[in-house]
Amino acid sequence: MKIKKIRNQITAILLAFMLIITLLPNDILKPIVAEASANDPVVIVLDPGHGGTDNGACNAALGTNEKNSNWEMTLACKAYLENYENVKVILTREKRDEYSSLSSRVQVAEKNKADLFVSLHSNSTSYEVSAVNGCEVYRSVVEPFASNTNQLAADICANLSSLGLTNRGVKTRKSTILPDDDYYTVIADCVMSGIPSLIVEHAFVNNKFDASFLNSPTKLKAMGEADAKAIAKYFNLKWKGSGNSGYPTIEVTPFMEEYGWIATSPSGMAAGFVTYRKNDHRDRRIEAFKIDLNNDGVSGDVVYQAYNGGTGWQSEVSSGNVAGSTTDGKIIEAVKINLTGDLASKYDIYYRVLSDQSGWLGWASNGKPAGKIGFASELRAIQVRLIAKGGNAPTSNVSACIEVTQAPEDAKIAYTTHVQSYGWETAEAYDGLTSGTSGQSKRLEGIIIRNNTGIAGDIEYQVHCQTYGWMDWKTSGEMAGTSGESKRLEAIRIKLTGELSEKYDVYYRVHAQNFGWLDWAKNGEAAGTSGYSKRLEAIEIVLVEKDGAAPGATTRPYVSKLVTYKTHVQTYGWQSYVSDGEVSGTSGQSKRLEGIRISNGSGVPGSVRYKVHCQTYGWMDWVSDDAMAGTTGESKRLEGICIELDGELGEKYDVYYRVHVQTYGWLDWAKNGEPAGTEGLSRRLEGIQIMFVPKDKEAPGPTDKPYINGNLKDNSEDDNGETTTEVITETTTENTTEEGDNQSSEDNNVENSDVATPMDAKE
Numbered sequence: 001m002k003i004k005k006i007r008n009q010i011t012a013i014l015l016a017f018m019l020i021i022t023l024l025p026n027d028i029l030k031p032i033v034a035e036a037s038a039n040d041p042v043v044i045v046l047d048p049g050h051g052g053t054d055n056g057a058c059n060a061a062l063g064t065n066e067k068n069s070n071w072e073m074t075l076a077c078k079a080y081l082e083n084y085e086n087v088k089v090i091l092t093r094e095k096r097d098e099y100s101s102l103s104s105r106v107q108v109a110e111k112n113k114a115d116l117f118v119s120l121h122s123n124s125t126s127y128e129v130s131a132v133n134g135c136e137v138y139r140s141v142v143e144p145f146a147s148n149t150n151q152l153a154a155d156i157c158a159n160l161s162s163l164g165l166t167n168r169g170v171k172t173r174k175s176t177i178l179p180d181d182d183y184y185t186v187i188a189d190c191v192m193s194g195i196p197s198l199i200v201e202h203a204f205v206n207n208k209f210d211a212s213f214l215n216s217p218t219k220l221k222a223m224g225e226a227d228a229k230a231i232a233k234y235f236n237l238k239w240k241g242s243g244n245s246g247y248p249t250i251e252v253t254p255f256m257e258e259y260g261w262i263a264t265s266p267s268g269m270a271a272g273f274v275t276y277r278k279n280d281h282r283d284r285r286i287e288a289f290k291i292d293l294n295n296d297g298v299s300g301d302v303v304y305q306a307y308n309g310g311t312g313w314q315s316e317v318s319s320g321n322v323a324g325s326t327t328d329g330k331i332i333e334a335v336k337i338n339l340t341g342d343l344a345s346k347y348d349i350y351y352r353v354l355s356d357q358s359g360w361l362g363w364a365s366n367g368k369p370a371g372k373i374g375f376a377s378e379l380r381a382i383q384v385r386l387i388a389k390g391g392n393a394p395t396s397n398v399s400a401c402i403e404v405t406q407a408p409e410d411a412k413i414a415y416t417t418h419v420q421s422y423g424w425e426t427a428e429a430y431d432g433l434t435s436g437t438s439g440q441s442k443r444l445e446g447i448i449i450r451n452n453t454g455i456a457g458d459i460e461y462q463v464h465c466q467t468y469g470w471m472d473w474k475t476s477g478e479m480a481g482t483s484g485e486s487k488r489l490e491a492i493r494i495k496l497t498g499e500l501s502e503k504y505d506v507y508y509r510v511h512a513q514n515f516g517w518l519d520w521a522k523n524g525e526a527a528g529t530s531g532y533s534k535r536l537e538a539i540e541i542v543l544v545e546k547d548g549a550a551p552g553a554t555t556r557p558y559v560s561k562l563v564t565y566k567t568h569v570q571t572y573g574w575q576s577y578v579s580d581g582e583v584s585g586t587s588g589q590s591k592r593l594e595g596i597r598i599s600n601g602s603g604v605p606g607s608v609r610y611k612v613h614c615q616t617y618g619w620m621d622w623v624s625d626d627a628m629a630g631t632t633g634e635s636k637r638l639e640g641i642c643i644e645l646d647g648e649l650g651e652k653y654d655v656y657y658r659v660h661v662q663t664y665g666w667l668d669w670a671k672n673g674e675p676a677g678t679e680g681l682s683r684r685l686e687g688i689q690i691m692f693v694p695k696d697k698e699a700p701g702p703t704d705k706p707y708i709n710g711n712l713k714d715n716s717e718d719d720n721g722e723t724t725t726e727v728i729t730e731t732t733t734e735n736t737t738e739e740g741d742n743q744s745s746e747d748n749n750v751e752n753s754d755v756a757t758p759m760d761a762k763e
Contacts, residue, residue, distance in 0.1 A: 052099025057124035076224025134166025272381030288324030300341025309477025334371025374404025376479030436538030446481030457498025491528030526603030531561025585687030595630030606649025613640035640677030680710030
């Protein structure tokens with residue numbers, strides 16, 4: 001089948017004495033069941049439990065041997081399934097007396113792109129001869145595998161009980177390490193690979209009644225066939241030569257951000273990703289999809305199309321073709337699906353979508369739109385059903401399609417915002433109208449801007465968002481900012497490209513918390529605030545003919561703290577951000593700086609680049625724009641730092657910085673990439689000040705001695721004013737006798753502190 005495995009495993013190999021890290025299952029809804037077609041058979045992998053020298057559960061008194069009975073039941077199950085059309089059955093091993101590891105059994109399913117993995121077993125208790133008897137089936141605890149295999153598990157139990165075995169029901173067993181995950185390795189590994197799986201415990205080897213089943217070739221065959229009949233029902237398989245026709249099936253395959261093409265889902269199953277863990281935001285969006293139709297004797301086809309905010313409705317495609325794009329990373333906001341020919345006269349097609357903003361929307365049918373149009377809402381999953389004419393349609397009290405009221409055709413630029421409490425505005429503002437609120441203390445959280453001129457070119461925009469800082473640039477129709485995270489926008493830049501930029505200038509102004517309406521920014525300039533933690537509450541945008549008059553004052557569109565920074569301090573961890581020459585760190589407490597983050601808050605395009613000299617490591621690599629330089633959790637002191645600016649920022653400003661160093665106190669100011677601090681003296685940095693100064697303006701203080709290199713001969717004055725000459729070689733060990741600067745880590749803010757734990761190794 002078209003199920004493609006998804007291996008999103010995280011494997012870390014630690015030191016020899018540490019445990020192997022637990023493989024966490026993916027945070028996704030993987031479509032589970034697949035339906036058969038002539039060119040696309042169902043692949044079923046059967047696993048005869050144990051094997052080789054591993055006999056499994058045995059009872060000498062009753063003459064039972066689990067390895068042997070598992071093998072016979074598996075052969076019977078395989079033989080019975082092969083009486084159906086369009087099915088391929090594969091065993092995890094070729095011989096009874098052959099052993100394979102648990103992981104290698106699942107690898108057989110992965111390699112063959114299995115649609116189902118079933119491991120056949122028998123049970124046992126700790127007693128030599130037990131009164132406990134009957135069959136039970138284990139399924140995954142992880143959704144959606146749990147719900148989608150639950151009926152199959154129940155059907156297997158029912159079929160086995162019809163043979164005379166006690167029905168002990170459908171079971172689960174949670175991991176002792178991670179209670180949200182599975183205990184049994186084959187089930188846990190199958191979840192990791194997107195494969196539905198079961199473990200069937202047919203009978204108890206140490207129960208007299210059950211032993212009569214396990215020792216009888218006829219009953220072993222019957223139990224294997226009981227499994228097969230339930231599996232055939234699960235996949236709606238047709239008996240060979242039955243002549244049944246007229247039952248078309250649909251299956252959907254989504255192309256997901258970061259994963260590519262993933263598991264195929266049949267009619268009625270969700271295709272895509274849905275979080276099964278609470279508060280997990282790692283879901284991925286659908287960027288393309290295709291629908292495959294098995295007509296099964298009914299003429300006609302399925303046709304479908306995708307909507308993207310930047311390009312609108314794409315061209316309609318038919319069965320097997322791709323809607324959306326697998327190359328440009330554009331999101332799909334809505335879909336239309338329809339039938340043609342005899343299919344349309346005999347069936348209705350219903351479909352709904354899972355929106356990242358609103359969850360599952362209602363059901364649309366027969367070519368009507370489903371999704372959110374104009375909100376840059378990402379689709380996470382699609383669900384499709386074929387229902388015979390006159391059949392019961394799926395129902396929902398939620399609208400299938402929610403659409404923004406678009407700006408008039410003669411509008412040049414259109415925009416809508418996501419407002420705290422209210423969500424997305426349902427009507428676009430345009431050509432200087434206000435989007436957002438004023439006087440209600442409601443933050444803007446997201447924005448979508450659209451070029452409505454019809455002129456070639458695009459609108460690009462970038463927002464400064466709480467926590468994230470300046471985010472990636474977006475283009476017409478895409479969302480900038482966040483939705484559902486309660487993060488305020490603080491500033492925005494907007495610019496034009498192509499022919500559009502040749503004919504127009506774009507002006508924009510924002511209403512900022514405490515500041516009110518600021519002046520108009522233009523063509524990529526920043527509008528809003530930075531460093532003040534103030535929300536944007538409203539915005540106005542207008543296109544003005546090239547070099548035309550601005551719509552208002554342009555003096556003060558942006559209020560910012562030029563540079564912001566924070567340090568990781570021994571014992572205390574990360575301090576709060578400070579800015580524009582304020583001290584970060586400590587003085588007089590003998591606490592080392594261990595890490596630093598620096599951000600450009602000026603609104604001028606460009607980056608702050610910086611590198612640090614760190615105990616043990618020496619000069620480390622350059623980082624930029626709020627990335628961490630240094631270490632945390634290693635008790636390593638910073639000893640020196642270099643900072644520089646690039647881009648337009650470097651053309652407009654010089655960066656000055658000075659450090660407070662153990663023993664020496666405050667050194668002089670360094671500038672534009674010069675080193676500040678010490679090298680070769682094993683002296684910690686304890687504090688730092690950083691300032692942006694307009695280009696070629698006066699330094700904030702003395703610049704004679706920002707740096708001391710102890711690896712060189714240094715003529716300096718001691719505390720008595722006498723000149724001393726010494727050469728000090730750098731050590732890699734902190735002075736453990738010095739107060740407040742010992743090697744034991746007093747900092748509990750340790751990153752990556754997860755303890756590695758093993759996956760349960762039980763079958």
